[in-house]
Amino acid sequence: MENKREMTCIICPRGCTLTVELEDKKVLGVKGNACKRGTDYAVAECTAPTRTLTTTVMTESGEVVAVKSNKAVPKELLFDCMKEINACVAPATVKQGDVVISNLLGTGADIVVTSYVE
Amino acid sequence: MTKVSLVIVGGGPAGMSAAVAAYKAGVTDLLILEREAHLGGILRQCIHNGFGLHKFGEELTGPEYAARYAEQVKELGIPYKVGTMVTGITEDKVITAVNPTDGIMHIQAEAIILAMGCRERPKGALNIAGARPSGIYTAGTAQKYVNIKGYMPGKEVVILGSGDIGLIMARRMTLEGAKVKAVCELMPYSGGLARNIEQCLNDFGIPLMLSHTVVQIHGKDRVTGVTIAKVDERRNPIKETEQYIACDTLLLSCGLLPENELTKGAGITMDRITGGAVTDQSRQTSIPGVFACGNVLHVHDLVDYVSEEAEIAGCAAADYLANKQSERVDITVQPVGGVRYTVPQKITSAQDTTVYFRVADVFRDKRVVVKCGDRVISNKKKIKLAPGEMETVKLTAQVLAELAEGTITIGLEE
Numbered sequence: 413m414e415n416k417r418e419m420t421c422i423i424c425p426r427g428c429t430l431t432v433e434l435e436d437k438k439v440l441g442v443k444g445n446a447c448k449r450g451t452d453y454a455v456a457e458c459t460a461p462t463r464t465l466t467t468t469v470m471t472e473s474g475e476v477v478a479v480k481s482n483k484a485v486p487k488e489l490l491f492d493c494m495k496e497i498n499a500c501v502a503p504a505t506v507k508q509g510d511v512v513i514s515n516l517l518g519t520g521a522d523i524v525v526t527s528y529v530e
Numbered sequence: 531m532t533k534v535s536l537v538i539v540g541g542g543p544a545g546m547s548a549a550v551a552a553y554k555a556g557v558t559d560l561l562i563l564e565r566e567a568h569l570g571g572i573l574r575q576c577i578h579n580g581f582g583l584h585k586f587g588e589e590l591t592g593p594e595y596a597a598r599y600a601e602q603v604k605e606l607g608i609p610y611k612v613g614t615m616v617t618g619i620t621e622d623k624v625i626t627a628v629n630p631t632d633g634i635m636h637i638q639a640e641a642i643i644l645a646m647g648c649r650e651r652p653k654g655a656l657n658i659a660g661a662r663p664s665g666i667y668t669a670g671t672a673q674k675y676v677n678i679k680g681y682m683p684g685k686e687v688v689i690l691g692s693g694d695i696g697l698i699m700a701r702r703m704t705l706e707g708a709k710v711k712a713v714c715e716l717m718p719y720s721g722g723l724a725r726n727i728e729q730c731l732n733d734f735g736i737p738l739m740l741s742h743t744v745v746q747i748h749g750k751d752r753v754t755g756v757t758i759a760k761v762d763e764r765r766n767p768i769k770e771t772e773q774y775i776a777c778d779t780l781l782l783s784c785g786l787l788p789e790n791e792l793t794k795g796a797g798i799t800m801d802r803i804t805g806g807a808v809t810d811q812s813r814q815t816s817i818p819g820v821f822a823c824g825n826v827l828h829v830h831d832l833v834d835y836v837s838e839e840a841e842i843a844g845c846a847a848a849d850y851l852a853n854k855q856s857e858r859v860d861i862t863v864q865p866v867g868g869v870r871y872t873v874p875q876k877i878t879s880a881q882d883t884t885v886y887f888r889v890a891d892v893f894r895d896k897r898v899v900v901k902c903g904d905r906v907i908s909n910k911k912k913i914k915l916a917p918g919e920m921e922t923v924k925l926t927a928q929v930l931a932e933l934a935e936g937t938i939t940i941g942l943e944e
Contacts, residue, residue, distance in 0.1 A: 419728070420724045420725060420727070420728040421725070422725040422728050422729045423725075424583050424725070425580070425583070425584075425723050425725060425831065425832055427723055427724030427725040427728070429724075463729065463733070464579050464589070465705075466577050466578045466579055466591055467577070467702075467705060467706075468577065468676070468677055468680060470680065475680065476677070476678070476679070476680035478577035478591065478592075478593050478677060479577075480577075480579060480591055487733065490705065491705070494705050494706070494707075498706075508593070508594070508597060526577065526591040526593045526594050527574075527577075527593050528568075528570065528574075528593050528594070528596060528597035528600060
């Protein structure tokens with residue numbers, strides 16, 4: 413089955429409108445992208461969509477610190493990832509770059525502190 | 531009275547970037563004054579990614595982007611005072627500031643960079659009928675509660691306004707377990723970036739209701755719901771389209787206002803459209819030696835451009851202090867046909883200049899035409915232009931030197 417799908421690229425603020433030609437789940441071609449990353453995004457979005465997750469983690473001091481997944485995780489696992497992260501309590505002394513959870517839910521992504529503590 | 535060559539008011543992305551640029555250009559007697567307890571400004575609570583692609587070629591979160599500059603400030607040994615509120619600036623560059631350690635300070639500066647940023651349009655400016663229960667926040671306040679304090683402001687949320695902060699908070703609240711029922715936007719288009727509509731709303735099935743507004747807030751002690759309605763072309767609510775949405779929280783993301791009380795207090799000439807000062811290409815205001823950059827000058831979409839603009843102001847402040855003169859020109863930049871404003875508004879020196887501008891509406895297949903009288907300087911086709919996305923045109927030193935004086939217009943044509 414051949415069809416077309418329109419999507420907005422989220423890789424950069426430019427937000428290109430992409431037109432993807434599909435046969436079943438196979439991507440035949442991508443149009444409308446201003447750079448190569450648009451093609452990669454469209455292919456991933458049509459086969460296995462992923463997102464970088466940013467949230468906060470509670471620390472032992474009672475304050476939260478900002479964290480991110482150091483690589484994108486499967487989109488359908490976002491809420492499972494949130495559950496795992498919200499169950500975690502990090503040491504009070506974490507600093508930017510520290511790994512709070514490694515290999516989150518087997519995704520291969522680490523949860524890394526992004527807050528900057530002076 | 532303390533004397534400092536260059537005082538930078540604000541330690542956010544604009545202030546830090548301006549300070550670093552000025553220091554590297556030779557200004558070593560400088561001081562950053564920051565109201566909050568840390569350097570970094572609003573970026574500290576913008577924990578999402580998407581910053582720095584343009585400036586650093588990689589995708590950073592807000593705190594990571596801020597850290598890149600905070601570290602430079604510290605490595606270079608640039609002095610800064612946090613927890614310090616500037617309460618006044620005079621025309622002859624005397625700054626009054628206050629903090630708990632130094633008390634009230636008066637500082638005589640030779641040059642000043644204004645980098646105070648912007649604030650959100652508050653509830654009081656929106657004329658929404660109904661009660662004033664708890665549960666109404668600006669999106670940025672909610673962002674501070676969730677990301678810095680670790681509190682959730684509510685469970686069932688309606689968001690008025692589709693600015694980027696509202697979109698980002700729709701996703702953030704959803705991830706933390708809240709139900710975001712709708713994002714209402716008064717205009718027929720969103721003021722946010724297309725990528726944020728995709729990844730913050732569409733990813734989670736949150737409806738974006740264009741040409742809709744909140745006409746009434748319900749609830750006595752706490753918000754219990756809002757009445758929303760579709761609006762006509764003149765933005766008046768249509769009674770028959772009213773619908774009630776039960777919710778305990780209303781977030782407002784209805785625009786950002788440059789925070790210019792200090793600027794106005796100093797008697798600096800303002801631009802009615804941007805809400806910021808009128809500046810030349812170096813971001814110098816109507817008072818020689820006083821510069822402005824970042825969101826206090828005009829609201830930017832991307833922090834990368836804030837940093838860039840702040841570097842211009844920082845270098846210009848260094849040139850001013852070193853008494854460097856360049857070839858003078860006297861050119862006014864005027865927005866016409868579909869263009870709402872330009873920054874800078876004036877050009878006083880013949881150097882390569884990037885002019886930022888915003889359009890007044892959503893346009894398709896137009897030409898951005900830069901003219902001086904009948905002479906066309908540049909003419910570039912654009913497939914799509916929207917008020918939410920800042921545009922640029924470049925003017926070369928050669929063109930400006932040839933012109934020397936007059937008016938350059940920037941407008942949209944078929």
